[in-house]
Amino acid sequence: RKEVEQDPGPFNVPEGATVAFNCTYSNSASQSFFWYRQDCRKEPKLLMSVYSSGNEDGRFTAQLNRASQYISLLIRDSKLSDSATYLCVVIPGGSYIPTFGRGTSLIVHP
Amino acid sequence: GAVVSQHPSWVICKSGTSVKIECRSLDFQATTMFWYRQFPKQSLMLMATSNEGSKATYEQGVEKDKFLINHASLTLSTLTVTSAHPEDSSFYICSAFGLADPQTQYFGPGTRLLVL
Numbered sequence: 001r002k003e004v005e006q007d008p009g010p011f012n013v014p015e016g017a018t019v020a021f022n023c024t025y026s027n028s029a030s031q032s033f034f035w036y037r038q039d040c041r042k043e044p045k046l047l048m049s050v051y052s053s054g055n056e057d058g059r060f061t062a063q064l065n066r067a068s069q070y071i072s073l074l075i076r077d078s079k080l081s082d083s084a085t086y087l088c089v090v091i092p093g094g095s096y097i098p099t100f101g102r103g104t105s106l107i108v109h110p
Numbered sequence: 111g112a113v114v115s116q117h118p119s120w121v122i123c124k125s126g127t128s129v130k131i132e133c134r135s136l137d138f139q140a141t142t143m144f145w146y147r148q149f150p151k152q153s154l155m156l157m158a159t160s161n162e163g164s165k166a167t168y169e170q171g172v173e174k175d176k177f178l179i180n181h182a183s184l185t186l187s188t189l190t191v192t193s194a195h196p197e198d199s200s201f202y203i204c205s206a207f208g209l210a211d212p213q214t215q216y217f218g219p220g221t222r223l224l225v226l
Contacts, residue, residue, distance in 0.1 A: 034214065043203050043217040098215055102153040
């Protein structure tokens with residue numbers, strides 16, 4: 001089993017739709033979790049950290065489920081500009097080195 | 111947020127050439143920087159962890175003699191691809207910890223290397 005797994009997609013949704021991605025991780029001692037966004041041919045940029053209690057930033061909601069070892073990202077009211085690859089990042093317990101998921105591609109169409 | 115720069119952003123070179131890529135933390139000191147490589151439609155692959163003042167730690171399968179890393183100061187790490195070949199063509203990205211949250215990665219804009 002890979003350390004961090006994501007469905008590569010693509011998720012093809014219309015503007016205004018709500019879309020959710022999951023990311024599973026194998027190391028139960030993992031402590032830190034993040035969602036990054038990567039646009040085509042660009043570097044990843046931090047979208048949001050994922051806290052144990054869940055957190056929201058505008059149209060974006062991130063949640064952590066430790067029991068099932070996954071994190072999720074929910075995007076409401078999708079915009080065309082949300083089209084990108086969303087990378088799940090996990091920092092395993094006892095390490096400061098992040099592990100990246102393969103990324104989930106989102107395409108928002110008019 | 112913290113700013114990380116990379117130079118050059120594009121490199122096109124002939125096979126056998128050595129290429130140096132610089133990664134700088136502009137507004138903070140980074141004792142640790144990471145070097146990643148990303149092939150098209152694939153995830154970022156960690157190549158090595160660059161530690162200021164000491165030898166880099168390379169991931170399994172990454173040739174340390176081919177990918178030379180130097181982290182001589184708290185704001186600069188360099189990756190040199192020695193005797194580059196076409197299969198080394200890739201997107202090379204560095205990252206460093208930010209000040210506010212030492213576990214948050216801030217990435218440089220990346221360097222696209224094309225070896226002919």
